[in-house]
Amino acid sequence: MVQHDVVIDRSMKRRVVLSSFFGTAIEWYDFYLYGTASALVFNALFFPDFDPLVGTIASFGTFAAGFLARPIGGIVFGHFGDRVGRKAMLVWSLTGMGTATFLIGLMPGYAQIGVAAPILLIAFRLLQGFAVGGEWGGAVLMSVEHEEEGKRGLAGSWTQAGSPAGLVLSTVIFGAVSLMPQEAFMSWGWRIPFLFSAVLVLVGLFIRLKIVESPEFNAVAETDTKAPVPVLEAIRKHPLNILLAAVMCLAPFVNFYLFATFILTYATTELGFDRSFVLVVVAVAGFVEIFTIPACAALSDRIGRRKIFLTGAVLFALYAYPFFLINDAIPTKATFATSVFVGLALIHPFMYGPMATLFAELFPPQIRYSGASLGYQIGAIFGGGFAPLILTSLLATGLGAIATIPPYMILVSFLTFIAVWSATKPGRRYKAVNNTEDSISW
DSSP states (O other): OHHHHHHHHHHHHHHHHHHHHHHHHHHHHHHHHHHHHHHHTHHHHHOTTSOHHHHHHHHHHHHHHHHHHHHHHHHHHHHHHHHTOHHHHHHHHHHHHHHHHHHHHTOOOHHHHTTHHHHHHHHHHHHHHHHHHHHHHHHHHHHHHTSOTTSHHHHHHHHHHHHHHHHHHHHHHHHHHTTSOHHHIIIIITHHHHHTHHHHHHHHHHHHTTSOOOHHHHHHHHTTOOOSSHHHHHHHHOHHHHHHHHHHTHHHHHHHHIIIIIHHHHHHHTSOOOHHHHHHHHHHHHHHHHHHHHHHHHHHHHHOHHHHHHHHHHHHHHHHHHHHHHHHHSOOHHHHHHHHHIIIIIIHHHHHHHHHHHHHTTSOGGGHHHHHHHHHHHHHIIIIISHHHHHHHHHHTSSOHHHHHHHHHHHHHHHHHHHHHHHTSTTSEEOTTTOOEEOOOO
């Protein structure tokens, strides 16, 4: 009988990890799809009266709007995730994201309904941001809280790996429809990836409805130790941890959106590459990252999250000037593809792989959904939401990418390094069993 219980437990762990990976991949498919469309389509359809580069900046502004809604989603979903349970929130977040994405696929453009078109676009983007704001925390905690100490880095990383998986899926599908004749693509072809989201959401819901609640949340419920208002308790008792978590997000988010979203603008306008080639490069690098993220996270279980995360921050800073120098000096497709691969598939995982479990370990179970989500989503605004907008604006100064963008990359790397160094000091980590401070080394 004991043997059977162990087998069931391991089977559920695998199911939970699979649910977190696929569900998060679907959510990020929807979210990144918007970023790709912002770079290639929305500027012409919803901001047609602007100069092309200015229109792209305006389009990335609506992209950033989704990030502004993410902390609100993190607060709302975090509250109910700590009070009602992790599983229910994951179902609602996936449903909300899928609905918003599907409706974007049905939207008329500026030529049909005028200024109402960009207003509706922003509204649906805000709904996307609200939904994804609740997704990350729940998916991470379901994976981490089902796993034992010593393996939690790898368990949490599969939620992180869902991000590049969603990027690959959105890039491949968008790249496929972009091969259509330009007129058909701009008229209706771009809508196909958005409408396809409905199918993916149904698959994701089918998987998520078959998992069980987090053991640590059940333990909190059984002992009647739930926080009355989790987000307020997180802010009151752990304000520094929330701040550090937010700052830790800066470099990994800027890294990702530079090589996954802004790169579409840089490569097509500055280097003269066609969009299909750039989309293929991003898709390949993203696909490899699905495996390098868990690899870095598993390494963090062995040698510590601090060492892995700090290595990534240093590498990103060191790579800032070489990336643009080499592409300016040797503007070939091979150079570009290799340099993007290094930045996205090799450097980014050092930071993004151990991040999920590190954040979860900063907060006790009663407020973990709220605390981790709030820190992550605030960091996402400044590191991710504004990154394509800032990067494109720097490019639009006319001073050249090499003069304006590397200093920004180095600055966020420095801030992230300081935050990780401070957050991983002994005494900031909580044991899952009794919620007491744990002074073991990171």
